[in-house]
Amino acid sequence: MSADRKPGFNTLAIHAGAHPDPATGARATPIYQTTSYVFENVDHAAALFNLETFGNIYTRIMNPTQAVLEERIAALEGGTAALAVASGHAAQAIVFHALMEPGAEFVAARQLYGGSVNQFTQSFKKFDWNVRFADTDNAESFRAALSPKTKAIFVESIANPGGIITDIAAVSAVAKEAGVPLIVDNTLATPYLMRPIEHGADIIVLSLTKFLGGHGNSIGGAIVDCGTFDWFKSGRYPTLTEPSPSYHGVTFAETFGNFAFAIACRAFSLRDLGPAISPFNAFLILTGIETLPLRMQRHCDNAAAVAEWLSGHPQIDWVNYAGLPGNKFHALAKRYSPKGAGAVFTFGLKGGYEAGVKLVSNVKLFSHLANIGDTRSLIIHPASTTHRQLTDEARLRAGAGPDVVRLSIGLEDVADIIADLDQALKAA
CATH class of the missing domain: 3.90.1150.10 (Aspartate Aminotransferase, domain 1)
Known part of the structure; x- marks a missing residue:
């Protein structure tokens, strides 16, 4: 394929992120069933821990099999970077952990998967993260639910179980006016049917357990950073815009630019909350995505x-x-x-x-x-x-x-x- 040709969706579903294994020549992505990785030297280890270079430290944070899955999902959705985690629910928890502080609010569509409604109304209360609901088929209801404490708007591209198609562009207009990111759960549509980034989404979450894996044999979730949101503009997102004490004062949005949110989710939220995807599940989901x-x-x-x-x-x-x-x-x-x-x-x-x-x-x-x-x-x-x-x-x-x-x-x-x-x- 010529260097200037952009691969089609079918090609990306098979090839994105994957290369023959350099050690063995294996064409299928191997299952790297390991907990940790040997550092080249002390300086290399320090650079990894300081986020000065990218590489593998510990499978709770990243893994080579997981990395291929993440690159493939980002390519299919059109985002700048992705993070694979243990489940769709874990993806939602990680996203909000990176966005919210105690007392903060977000607006969510009322027509959602029942488990998400329960997560938002019950489990998130323990963090003092509070949800206000709006109607999927009425973009103005999202505007009415906004408050000075709002940090995000959350919708499903195709609502589960009702099958409602969300007017993503209309809800995105409300989010942009409010200066908050639009999070779209694209599980039911998958990027094959719909790419929310093309309609104004800033963050995409997916349950990989469903159509992407497709065979009912593995659980996983993913977060896609669309690279479209200006984290500095409103000053509401200190995790991304203020120096991080966890990484010697690194400011994520400044250092990592249009994939800063994905890095913050990995280096801060996944690192500390720990819902890592199994390398074996990542392998099974990768295989499913090919078809x-x-x-x-x-x-x-x-x-x-x-x-x-x-x-x-x-x-x-x-x-x-x-x-x-x-x-x-x-x-x-x-x-x-x-x-x-x-x-x-x-x-x-x-x-x-x-x-x-x-x-x-x-x-x-x-x-x-x-x-x-x-x-x-x-x-x-x-x-x-x-x-x-x-x-x-x-x-x-x-x-x-x-x-x-x-x-x-x-x-x-x-x-x-x-x-x-x-x-x-x-x-x-």
């Missing part, structure tokens, strides 16, 4: 066919899939995600809560479990599982009412997927 473009297109094509079939079924009250022409978010899906509206969507059963429980109890091809983004088709009744910790009112606001069933459509023959739903609906 991401092929898998995501099949996921979307199957999901569109299943959603259309369900929309005509007499036992189904409604189907919320942005890929359907009559859906409220169809225009946004065409704008932001033209290759497909994702593979996760919800529908409502006319029989309500009890019908939902019966349906998930009678599927055979579908797996009833709390995950999405697997090669296999997955089903769950959020009100009785992932969102059961929320109040009835909060479940309704999150799009997880008593009648709601969530599907994650897999890669099986679509006729077999539909047949399984058909027999389970009859049994229910």
Whole structure:
């Protein structure tokens, strides 16, 4: 390939960050299953610990297998740098740890994964980090939720479980006016369907457990620094703009420029909180990413066919899939995600809560479990599982009412997927 040619997405999914192993010639990225690394000499060790040079110190902070994964994710999302961590939840915790101080606030979309709602409203309280909620489909509600204590705005590109497509550009305009970074969870879309950086995102978080890994065999998360935010402008982010006592007075934003946030997340938050990704999991996720473009297109094509079939079924009250022409978010899906509206969507059963429980109890091809983004088709009744910790009112606001069933459509023959739903609906 010529030096001036920019690789396409499929090429990046296979090659970004990876080179034959210099010691053995191995073409696949090796699993560097080690805790630590030998320094060249005392000066080399000192330079590493002072952040004067980049290299491996300890696998809690970085690892060669992890480094390839990070470079690949950054390339696919279009960011300046990435950090891989133990899970999607760990990625969120690391991001906010680098941004927040006690008493600070952030604004989040109300329509989020139930685990994120719980993390934001319960666990983050222990740090005195406080959330205000806004409505995903109303950018002005984010403006109304702002306060002088606001440090960030958080949304999902495609909301889980509701399948709502976020108008990222509109929310980004609010964030820019307020002088705070926009954080976008791009788990359901993946960079194959949508690149939030192109619509105004400053930080991207991902659960690698889902579509990027894609096979239900490994847990991981990632943070992507888009390199677009001016950390000095507002003076609200001392972790990045004030000399760090942990590193002999290094000022992250000054020293590392447009990838300062990724470095701060690694050298400060990951170092001290410790949710490191396993090298083996990094290897499995890397392998999964190589087929991401092929898998995501099949996921979307199957999901569109299943959603259309369900929309005509007499036992189904409604189907919320942005890929359907009559859906409220169809225009946004065409704008932001033209290759497909994702593979996760919800529908409502006319029989309500009890019908939902019966349906998930009678599927055979579908797996009833709390995950999405697997090669296999997955089903769950959020009100009785992932969102059961929320109040009835909060479940309704999150799009997880008593009648709601969530599907994650897999890669099986679509006729077999539909047949399984058909027999389970009859049994229910």
